Amino acid sequence: MRSLSAWVVLSFVAAAAALPAKDCAHKVKESVPPPRGWTKTSPAPADHIIELRIALPQPNFAELERHLYEVSDPFHDRYGQHLSKEEVESLVAPEDESVHLVNEWLASHGIYEDNLSRSPARDWVLVKVPVSQAEEMLKTEYHVWTHDASGEAVVRTTAYSLPEHLDDHIELVQPTTMFSRMKSLRSTFRFDSDEEQKSAKIAANAPPISVPSASGGHVDASCNQTITISCIQQLYNAVGFKPSAKNGNQIGITGYLEQFANIEDLQTFYAEQRPDALNSTFKTVLINGGLNNQTLDEAGAEANLDVQFAFGLTFPTPATFFSTGGRPPFKPDILTPSNTNEPYSEWLDFILAQKEPPQTISTSYADDEQTVPVSFAKRVCNGFAQLGARGVSLTFSSGDGGVGDGEEDPALQECFTNDGRNATRFVPLFPPSCPFVTAVGGTIHVPETAVFFSGGGFSDVFPRPAYQEQAVSKFLKTLPEGTYKGLFNPNGRAIPDVAAQADLFRIFLSGRPVSIGGTSAASPTFAGIVSLLNSARLSKGLRPLGFLNPLVYAIQAADPSAFNDITTGNNPGCGTPGFNATKGWDPVTGVGTPNFGKLKDIVTLDLLHIAGLT
Structure with a gap:
């Protein structure tokens, strides 16, 4: 009969073996042409901290949308019968398999539950990592891009990849390919x-x-x-x-x-x-x-x-x-931790x-x-x-x-x-x-x-x-x-x-x-x-x-x-x-x-x- 400690060791080894390797096959998730009006100026500093927002699929969103239109339609019997916070979260929650596989992928890069945060419905995972680690995770290279007209700069890439087995379990990762410039809509x-x-x-x-x-x-x-x-x-x-x-x-x-x-x-x-x-x-x-x-x-x-x-x-x-x-x-x-996401x-x-x-x-x-x-x-x-x-x-x-x-x-x-x-x-x-x-x-x-x-x-x-x-x-x-x-x-x-x-x-x-x-x-x-x-x-x-x-x-x-x-x-x-x-x-x-x-x-x-x- 094996000792409890032996079972623990074997379980740990099995779990470690199940983690996807860093060098597993990757697939391009998103790619954009060089953005108009922006100039790539230099490689992003390896120690610059970015917060990656990882979106897990919402398989029941169509059902949420049905509820939304029914409670918002003045001709419908359910008009005004809005959903609770908990009801909405249950309708946008990702599948357990997606949560599990993304957790494994993050763990293979040394990121565990204590190092991340989640949205209330668990459909977003947020992790703060240096650029060098983000580049390894996403098989990409980040650069500093400068907006020609304003001189503002962002750390972005024009393409990133994910492990092939995660293609159906991650919808997107940002900040990566987004070159937007949020503006106040005030004229003069x-x-x-x-x-x-x-x-x-x-x-x-x-x-x-x-x-x-x-x-x-x-x-x-x-x-x-x-x-x-x-x-x-x-x-x-x-x-x-x-x-x-x-x-x-x-x-x-x-x-x-x-x-x-x-x-x-x-x-x-x-x-x-x-x-x-x-x-x-x-x-x-x-x-x-x-x-x-x-x-x-x-x-x-x-x-x-x-x-x-x-x-x-x-x-x-x-x-x-x-x-x-x-x-x-x-x-x-200023290479201190900073958030470069869309607010x-x-x-x-x-x-x-x-x-x-x-x-x-x-x-x-x-x-x-x-x-x-x-x-x-x-x-x-x-x-x-x-x-x-x-x-x-x-x-x-x-x-x-x-x-x-x-x-x-x-x-x-x-x-x-x-x-x-x-x-x-x-x-x-x-x-x-x-x-x-x-x-x-x-x-x-x-x-x-x-x-x-x-x-x-x-x-x-x-x-x-x-x-x-x-x-x-x-x-x-x-x-x-x-x-x-x-x-x-x-x-x-x-x-x-x-x-x-x-x-x-x-x-x-x-x-x-x-x-x-x-x-x-x-x-x-x-x-x-x-x-x-x-x-x-x-x-x-x-x-x-x-x-x-x-x-x-x-x-x-x-x-x-x-x-x-x-x-x-x-x-x-x-x-x-x-x-x-x-x-x-x-x-x-x-x-x-x-x-x-x-x-x-x-x-x-x-x-x-x-x-x-x-």
Whole structure:
């Protein structure tokens, strides 16, 4: 009879023998051409630390997607019956075999459970390793690549491989082939001049503008030069509605790229535009090394814009600002551990782990869709679907480059494919191109017209979802035959879905009044209206709205007056006039801007799918 110690030794030897050898056959997992606008400058330092994000397949995602559409479809009996955190995690969890085989592979490189972390559903594995080890694991070579226009640098490769037996058990590994440059979608801002202040005083004394859909049928004339909280409430028929602070409703704003929302500026803003909110504040949550610098001269224009308008519109709804650290650029003179991942994934890891995330969350950052590897874009999009299934409404700015890339200045736009062909192509943005989020375009002035920089178009990655088929097909039929042929994908997910005011917003930045614009103003504005709708629903014992798009398009088809249809303006880019705003949905302003009063009447009906839309 063998001793227990002998069995232990034999078991250890057998387990060690089962580990895949480092030199086993590998297969190229992903390969991209040298990215346009980037220059390979030097080999990456061997001791530079990167955090590899390893995605395991989600074999039951189609089932999650079915649940998402059923609970988001106002015509379905399950409308509003969102899934729990645990139910969602069970639907995206990888197979045990995938977990086991990936564990073996990591162990063969000396990486064990104590050296890694996992997402709540175990569908992501995160490991921090030096470049030299990543190169061995992925049979690749990392280099420092410099972006020609900005001078920013990243550590990336153009191809990597995995052991052949893991091909079906790992969907992707990043950072490897992603050369995106996450941008804040803010166009320009300027401090108020004496001339502008004089014009504002004149406008303040002018007669109001007649807008039948607005609260009271009119809007202050000053709103044509300066957008305030009062202007939004008037224009979108929300005057007089008071959300509850105690019904469980919450709103969130995401912040990236060292953007800090300044509390002192917020108080100054409140004193001028929302005096009843004075001395109230918001919760700041730090993610992945995010910071909360409250030095006044470090205030972020983007963060202040988002917080002041979203939280000003929804006071006294409890509010959260998520400050997420990390950005792709690599600093070659600082070889301390740093995160070179796309920050969206860091935020998603955090928010999906929360039991009760805010029901409405706005984001004003994006990448050119073509710079995000398809595999990664789809996985991040799937993460947004998980939030939607749990009852979270996600709004994203549609972009500030019209049909071009994120550059507002058409002279700086590079409307070429990034696949080595250098073909001319319109440039949609991601994440607004994800079908599981609500993309928000922009308008300007009263009466409203499309603002010229409003991002819009058609995804080259995601097909058009069924919820927008009718509205988008109708628009495409109005285009003269051959219009922009080859410049966009007429079968792609269309953006934006909706719109809101996007320019001339008056905020406070570093203690001074500033006029600011961009679809980064439109997204928190529309999110503020959604949060008010959620408050109205929750106060009546109804569920939050969750994933908005099926409802948005259903309402627009049944009662177009619930949205203010924008029929003038266009979004030039890539050397073209872009698309025109027109009757019904269009790729400049979506189905239009919200009429809160009408929408509230619809969404607060019980049995919405029967009483509200049939």
